[in-house]
Amino acid sequence: MVSESFKNELQEKYQIKFNNEQLLEQALTHSSYSNEHQGCKNYEKLEFLGDAVLELAISDYLYRHFPNMNEGELTRMRSNIVRTEGFSQFATECGFSREVKLGKGEEKSGSRTRHTLLEDVFEAFNGALFLDQGMPAVQHFLHLTVYPLIAEGDFDSSRDYKTELQEKLQVNGAIDIQYKVIDSDEAQPRFTVQLIVAGENISQGIGRSKKAAEQVAASVALKNI
Amino acid sequence: MVSESFKNELQEKYQIKFNNEQLLEQALTHSSYSNEHQGCKNYEKLEFLGDAVLELAISDYLYRHFPNMNEGELTRMRSNIVRTEGFSQFATECGFSREVKLGKGEEKSGSRTRHTLLEDVFEAFNGALFLDQGMPAVQHFLHLTVYPLIAEGDFDSSRDYKTELQEKLQVNGAIDIQYKVIDSDEAQPRFTVQLIVAGENISQGIGRSKKAAEQVAASVALKNI
Structure with missing residues (x-):
């Protein structure tokens, strides 16, 4: 069962009280736990729904709050928000990390603080809230968690360092201007890219993709201009 | 301007009457047209929003109507629906293809009947409807267009013929088991695939992608087993 203190916290911090507490319970149950406890539902289907709920809530927010952005900028910003580890941070702040029920093996291997698991829980929670109370309740919750960070520019993808550097x-x-991969480990994955401007080595960047490494190299160069 | 006959059709067939007709106008304006006519908005930002609107509406429908599917099956089915050419068919049926405004070049090159353009228009229309009247109106519209085909199993991805054949x-x-491309026309696109089992030619399949052609070849073979 979800703890009373957590339910009180949800109500005090976010004004959320589930009508159907089983949905809240389910949103906080990992498949490893439901595998060990018969008759118990896990959050996977709520995560399926929550993913789409967050996609629309965030798209709607961006559409209304950034009227000067074009479609490409909006799309990039949306994907920065929904495809980052940001959600896992919110899951921790909201106490989901403490409350999520895991099977014994997952608990031992430290899954409770794993980013991908916490992102999934955050999605599932929003799916459950949507089923229980509809989109307005989800939007109220996001106004207290995700939206302020969007407004502060935390996910602003318009900072495309490569383009900025090129323009300067x-x-x-x-x-x-050349970006050259000088080292790569596909298994990790990890790429090291050398930025060469007019034949001169300027900076290096390391990232999980060639593209990410290029952005890092460009951002380093920009700081030194 | 959107034609009166089209507006009447929307009202009669789908009970849709826009409060803000400019949104309907915008949903049916391609960027090639707005580039030629100053002060005119195109549908790209509505498409950004409509994409998320459809994703949630369809996720919600699947979640409620297929309680026995697991998360993986739901996800595959959702992606079959939102990533197929199905939307372009609806765009034609709903008369969007006739009404969409294109620039001169696009008109000449036959874009009016291009699948990808029509899919975009369908998304944009749903984005506009969402802004004008909210999710219930979108759901009503989808009940008259997309949902019946889902219920009929048109997008049922659980029928993965290749896996089924392999298991049998x-x-x-x-x-x-080998699938070999024996003919391809990337421009169309059109691929012909030969299925070879233990060195013997078993069946052929034709499709718009290699994958689709393989599925057809496998389904033909399954019928003959």
């Missing part, structure tokens, strides 16, 4: 360097005409 | 053929141990 080419202000007086074309200049040769 | 390998019931008595491993057997060599």
